[in-house]
């Protein structure tokens with residue numbers, strides 16, 4: 001079943017927070033942090049969910065109102081049981097459609113090859129690194145996308 005990608009509403013808060021826990025375990029955002037994200041939906045946050053009758057994936061963007069400022073892609077994840085079926089690509093595609101004419105930045109752990117491959121597939125390129133940024137000393141890779149990157 002191909003999921004419906006739709007904007008999240010307040011009714012999705014608990015489901016998305018639970019899925020985040022499943023996807024990131026100790027690195028998941030707290031219930032308070034998720035409540036803060038959802039409280040900013042009418043301000044500078046865009047949260048899209050992949051809905052198959054249940055929420056199987058989500059993406060979170062910070063979209064500043066000043067269009068010259070870059071959008072930050074803060075989070076993307078898919079239920080482990082549903083990975084590698086194209087849902088991440090669908091979420092990214094829907095997210096980037098909302099970023100026409102803008103620059104998008106994100107940060108990915110050096111070892112996170114699945115996410116980095118997904119990002120590269122959309123034309124994200126590495127622009128810098130934060131050395132030893134993550135616990136354990138792993139680098140954070142900063143990647144950038146621009147609609148007119150080609």
Ligand SMILES: CC(C)(COP(=O)(O)OP(=O)(O)OC[C@H]1O[C@@H](n2cnc3c(N)ncnc32)[C@H](O)[C@@H]1OP(=O)(O)O)[C@@H](O)C(=O)NCCC(=O)NCCS
Pocket residue numbers: 023074075076077078079082083084085086087088089090108112113114115117118119121
């Ligand atoms: C990254 C993530 C969102 C990808 O979601 P997904 O639904 O499995 O991705 P898709 O099935 O749409 O794959 C799209 C492309 O991404 C790349 N990709 C995805 N998983 C991959 C893997 N395990 N290894 C290598 N490349 C991978 C491939 O290029 C793939 O295209 P292909 O299947 O035609 O080769 C998912 O692996 C995930 O939730 N990871 C944990 C959370 C995370 O680390 N998020 C990023 C940091 S916030």
